[in-house]
Amino acid sequence: MHEETEITSLPDRSIELPEPVAKFIEEWKDKPGNLIMVLHKVQEHYGYVPRDVAFEVAARLRVPLAKIYGVITFYHFFKLRKPGRHQIAVCMGTACYLKGGEDLIKELETILGIGLNQTTPDGEFSLEAVRCIGCCGLAPVLTVDGQVYGRLTKDQLADIVARHRGA
Amino acid sequence: MAYTQFVLVCAGTACDSCHSRAMYERLVEGVRAHGLADRVQVVRTGCFGFCAQGPVVKVLPDESFYVKVQPTDADEIVAEHLVKGRPVRRLLYSGPAPAAAVTDIPFYQKQLRIVLRNCGLIDPENVHEYIARDGYAALARVLTEMTPEDVIEELRRSGLRGRGGAGYPTWKKWSFTKAVEADTKYIICNADEGDPGAYMDRSTLEGDPHSILEAMAIAGYAVGAHQGYIYVRAEYPLAIHRLDIAIRQARELGLLGRDILGRGFDFDIEIRLGAGAFVCGEETALIASIEGKRGMPVPRPPYPAVRGLWGRPTVINNVETLANVPVIILKGGDWFASIGTETSKGTKVFALTGKVNNSGLIEVPMGITLREIIFDIGGGIKGGKRFKAVQTGGPSGGLIPEQFLDTPIDYESLAKLGSIMGSGGMIVMDEDDCIVDVNKFYLEFTVDESCGKCAPCRIGGRTMYNLLTKIAEGRGTVADIEQIQTVATAMQKASLCGLGQTAPNPVLSGLRYFGDEYRVHIKERRCPAGRCRALVTYTILPDKCIGCTLCARRCPVNCISGERRKPHIIDLTRCIKCGECFQVCKFGAVQRS
Numbered sequence: 001m002h003e004e005t006e007i008t009s010l011p012d013r014s015i016e017l018p019e020p021v022a023k024f025i026e027e028w029k030d031k032p033g034n035l036i037m038v039l040h041k042v043q044e045h046y047g048y049v050p051r052d053v054a055f056e057v058a059a060r061l062r063v064p065l066a067k068i069y070g071v072i073t074f075y076h077f078f079k080l081r082k083p084g085r086h087q088i089a090v091c092m093g094t095a096c097y098l099k100g101g102e103d104l105i106k107e108l109e110t111i112l113g114i115g116l117n118q119t120t121p122d123g124e125f126s127l128e129a130v131r132c133i134g135c136c137g138l139a140p141v142l143t144v145d146g147q148v149y150g151r152l153t154k155d156q157l158a159d160i161v162a163r164h165r166g167a
Numbered sequence: 168m169a170y171t172q173f174v175l176v177c178a179g180t181a182c183d184s185c186h187s188r189a190m191y192e193r194l195v196e197g198v199r200a201h202g203l204a205d206r207v208q209v210v211r212t213g214c215f216g217f218c219a220q221g222p223v224v225k226v227l228p229d230e231s232f233y234v235k236v237q238p239t240d241a242d243e244i245v246a247e248h249l250v251k252g253r254p255v256r257r258l259l260y261s262g263p264a265p266a267a268a269v270t271d272i273p274f275y276q277k278q279l280r281i282v283l284r285n286c287g288l289i290d291p292e293n294v295h296e297y298i299a300r301d302g303y304a305a306l307a308r309v310l311t312e313m314t315p316e317d318v319i320e321e322l323r324r325s326g327l328r329g330r331g332g333a334g335y336p337t338w339k340k341w342s343f344t345k346a347v348e349a350d351t352k353y354i355i356c357n358a359d360e361g362d363p364g365a366y367m368d369r370s371t372l373e374g375d376p377h378s379i380l381e382a383m384a385i386a387g388y389a390v391g392a393h394q395g396y397i398y399v400r401a402e403y404p405l406a407i408h409r410l411d412i413a414i415r416q417a418r419e420l421g422l423l424g425r426d427i428l429g430r431g432f433d434f435d436i437e438i439r440l441g442a443g444a445f446v447c448g449e450e451t452a453l454i455a456s457i458e459g460k461r462g463m464p465v466p467r468p469p470y471p472a473v474r475g476l477w478g479r480p481t482v483i484n485n486v487e488t489l490a491n492v493p494v495i496i497l498k499g500g501d502w503f504a505s506i507g508t509e510t511s512k513g514t515k516v517f518a519l520t521g522k523v524n525n526s527g528l529i530e531v532p533m534g535i536t537l538r539e540i541i542f543d544i545g546g547g548i549k550g551g552k553r554f555k556a557v558q559t560g561g562p563s564g565g566l567i568p569e570q571f572l573d574t575p576i577d578y579e580s581l582a583k584l585g586s587i588m589g590s591g592g593m594i595v596m597d598e599d600d601c602i603v604d605v606n607k608f609y610l611e612f613t614v615d616e617s618c619g620k621c622a623p624c625r626i627g628g629r630t631m632y633n634l635l636t637k638i639a640e641g642r643g644t645v646a647d648i649e650q651i652q653t654v655a656t657a658m659q660k661a662s663l664c665g666l667g668q669t670a671p672n673p674v675l676s677g678l679r680y681f682g683d684e685y686r687v688h689i690k691e692r693r694c695p696a697g698r699c700r701a702l703v704t705y706t707i708l709p710d711k712c713i714g715c716t717l718c719a720r721r722c723p724v725n726c727i728s729g730e731r732r733k734p735h736i737i738d739l740t741r742c743i744k745c746g747e748c749f750q751v752c753k754f755g756a757v758q759r760s
Contacts, residue, residue, distance in 0.1 A: 019357070032477060033439070035459035038403060040440050065461075074461040074618075075442030077401050094364030094594050095520035095607055106745070110723065131443065131612075133402060134366030134521035135181045137218025137527050146404070148184030 008043040016058065021045050033065060035071055039078055044138050047087075048079035050092050067076050084119040084126035086164045088112075093119070093132025100154075105129060106141055107154040111161055124165060170208040173227040174198075175289060179214030179373055180366075180405055184577060187211075194224075197245030207249055210659035213374015216528035217274055217289035220260060225287070230268035234257040262525075262546060270492065277544050277626040277713040279506070279532045280489040281514050286374030289621035291409050292498075294416040296422060297377040303422050305493035307379050309388055311551070313496075316343060318389040324500025326512035331357060331448070331485030332563065332589045333665070334375025334511070334578040337492075340482055343472035344390040346482040352392035354383050355476065355483045357453060358399035358406070361445035362561030363612060365592030367516040368486035370490065370528050372406035375490070376413035386482055387434040395436040398453055402443065410438055410643045445562075445616035448590075449664045450483045452618065463618045464664035476672070485590065487516055496508060507533035511577030515588065517724075521557075521595035522549045538572040541595055552597040556680070562609045562616075563669035565676030566602065585676040602681040603688050603700035606674045607635045613670040624667025627658040631674065638685065640701040641692040648678065648685065658705070697759045700744045704760055707748075709734035711756035718748035718757060 015023070022040045023047055026032040038057055042049050058065040063099025072078040079142040088108060092101050105127070112125050124125055135141045144164050149156075176182075177192045194209045217222045220234035223242070231254045233244065240258055242676040247253050252363075259267065264270045280286075289296035295302070309318055322338035329335045340495045344352060356379055360368040372379065399407055414436055414569050417423040425433050439457050446452045447462040456462040475481025489669045491513060495503045497619050511533040520526045524546035531540060539556060541547070546555050556566040565586035567574075574580050575756065578588050596605065614628040635645045654669035662668045678685060687693050694702040707718075707727075714732040719725075726742050729735030734756075737748070 033457050033459035036442055036456065037440060037459075057176065068611070069463055071459070075444050077441075078442035092363070094558070094592070094608065095526070097363075098521050098594070098596065098600060098605075106574070120727065128401070132363040132365065133180075134360070134369040135184060135218070136364055136366060136518055137181050137221065139520065139526070141184075149182055150181065155290070 015019040015056055016054055017053065018045055021053075024052050025057070029061065031165035035068065036075075037060060039072065040069070043078060046082075048082050050082075051080075082119070084124055086145055086167075087127055087128050088132040088142060088161075089133070090127070090142040091131075091133050091135070091140065092129045093136060093139075096141060097134075101129075101140045103154055104142060104152060104157065106155050108142075108161070111158055125161070169322065171228075172203075172207045173285060174209045174244075174249070175212045175225040175227065176206060176209065177213075177215045177220070177221060177223040178211035178291075179221075179370055181214070181218040182221035182223060182513050183405070185222045185235075186238055187236075188301050190224075190236055190241050193238050193241035194245060197242055198249065198336065201245055201250055203245075203249055206573050209638055210290045211290060211292075212369040213286040213291050214283075214528055214532075216278075216283065216370070217272075217525065218527040219525050220527075224289075225269060226254075226638055229254070230270065232237070232260045232266065232269045232272060234260045234432070254441065270430040273546065274527070274529075277328050277535065277539055278530055280530050281503075281506075282371060282487050282516050283528070283530045284373070284494065285378065286370060289375070291374050291376055292412050294377060294413065294420060294422075300375055301497060302493075303381055306384050306388075306422065307428055307495035309385050309496060310428055310432055315389045315391065318385060318570060319604060320343065320714055321496060321500045322389075325491075325495045325503035326500075326507075327488065327491055327495060327503065328511065328578065329485060330487035330491075330515065330590065332587060333421070334588060337484065337488055339544075340472055340484070341386060341389050343391075343470070344480045344482045348471055349480050350476075351394075351479045353476045353479055354386045354390070354392045354395040355453065355457070355481055356383055356395065356397040357448065357450070358397055358403075358487045359441045359448050359453060360400060360403075360486075360590065361616075362563075362590050362592045364520055364594050365518040365561060365590055367518055367528065367591045368716060369400075369403050369406050370759055371490050371516075372403070373409055376406075376409045377417065378490045378493055379410075379486060380413055382435045382484075382492035384423065385493050386484065386489070386625055388432055390482055392478075392482070393435070395434065396439050396457055397436060398439050398441055398457055399581045400443070401440045404483075407438060407440070414438070415565040419608070430500055437622070444618075446618045446664070446666050449666060452664065453483065454481065458716050461618070463620045464666075466663060470715055487591070508575060508577040509605070510552065510579050511588075511694055515576075516592045517559075517593040519545050519593050521597070522552065522597040522600070523595040524549055525549070533577045534575040536573050536575055537567065541572070545595065548595065548597050550597075552599065554652075555598050555600060556602070557595045557596065558586070558590065558594045558605070558609075558673065560587035560672070561592040562612050563587055563665065563672055564589045564592075565672045566605070566680060567676070568680040585672065585679055587672070599696055599698070601694055601696035602677045602684045603639050603694070604696070604698040606643070606677045607632070608640055609673040610635060610670065613666060617666060617670075621661075621667060622663040624663070624670065625656045627654045627662075628667065628670055630654050631658075632673065638688050638693075639699045639700075643685075643689040645689060647689070694759075703744055703746075704739065704751055705742060705744065705746070706739075706760070707735050707737055708756050710760055711754050713754055713756070715754075717751050717753070721751050724749065
């Protein structure tokens, strides 16, 4: 384990955290095992974990930055890069896979002109494949900003994208 | 004032995504507008299970079962059914035969609901509805009439085994932890449902969150713990939201917190979020994750029952296991043990999905056959296709072919077939699914989810995946099969945790029951189901093609040419085998071979 002094002597990167995040860290600071909960809060606010915020979290929680990086990269849920304004997540659980989840991804790649885990140049959409979201009865499904679309065929995708564009 | 009619609207995730909330609001509005508000109650409930037919609405007391109800249908239900007492026929479920009431629907006839007893019946956001269904009565009985030993004895008699996969007797876990002397112990509810294609726990948490809180408090009393954690996937926002509400309500009523029911017993619960790592379903990895670390397993023993969270004795039970506990306390272990088979008692919840007509969430007594589940409850295979296999246990389980459909299912019989009970995913496959492709899908999953700590899983999984890719691309040899078997044995024996030990199961069952299909891929370089892209060629049959040009217009790489009204031709050197032409041709002129 690193000594605490090493962490507090981080370079002057200290930034102002938005109030809900700062408050949350304050509440959880002394609870054991708080790191993942704090990272969830950070991502909820920014949509990803920005580098300078990770520095700040390290300082406030007194954990090594390396540990934070280790945790972020271990879990699929945490993102290091800023996603698009609208996040499209295509389910690739088994039921969706069997019912053509892959075709949905291919079609979306064509419509958006980007590959998986990429963001459109205008920052409007990002596309990812996710594990089962538990709507297997509606397979194949995708979500846009958490809203579920089920029983899909690829003809419907252009419409769905258009509906969210600029919204 | 008493309600005489109840309209239950499913608010599970699947129905919610089909506008069930808007429909609910319209129903409430309609009930109010017609002046029925003092005799009709409209309730948002948990999952009914029949997700394929959602959004689902049930009207009590007549048990009318409406399916695929849209917001625009709400007015008609109010005006016709609630005001005039005439069910809206066009919205009633009519499967193989029209059904006026829930009890007539084959999907529900062979089910027995213990775990899902309240799902689809009560408002999960209202603790009083749970209490009205005997909620917290088990906790009250435990605290007033039973010693911790009595509680564990009741569980022993019940024969309840862990529903997370391995099937370890629950009473043993509890008694190990109870036996350890320690000032602090913990109860963890494992709600990190990671099996792709399964959502049993999600529905239980969304539909009946209090049952889990109650069970955790009972477990705390039995083993001497005062703090519980629910480790739930961050991908389940609705479940988290309802758990949060439930915990708050239980605290307000003194059912959690200090001095519960004035009996001097303290117990509280906190939610901890997972972050998308399948391996965290393994108990030591889950503990690491709650501790805020990378979710990597550690060797056992010591078992968590002795040294768990923060080094303290810890009971870890899965959601479904816990949901059984209050019922066992109230109805008795002997009652529970009267359901099921010799070695496996009670019921099991399955997420029945894939190529089956009635996909959804079902709860059946142990000992039911796969055929009854797939053909009676599930209504058979979609589109009249032929059944090929069913996979239980997700990425840790195996494929079960047609000849074993009549096996009564329990922990032992499934293991004998080379699969496992698992957490309850049940994926049905038909003749269009390729076994090599499905095996590859699951391996890709386990390779991706391997935490990388131990070599057998990290390297073995990758090696096996590469071999399968070779076979799927028509580059396989007979020697590859032998090598797969060697690697599989090494992984099973030497992997650190269940993820690596069970990862070879799908492939092994594939080789065992569908060896011929593997051999066709290797020797004839052919994929009979047409799923393995590299092995498929599309050609146009000149005598069937009428030259409508549809395929040429839809081809994404413009590799189809031909004059209007004359047979077209696919340039195979440029074809990317997307299958678009095969799908759009209305004349069966595109051949896949």
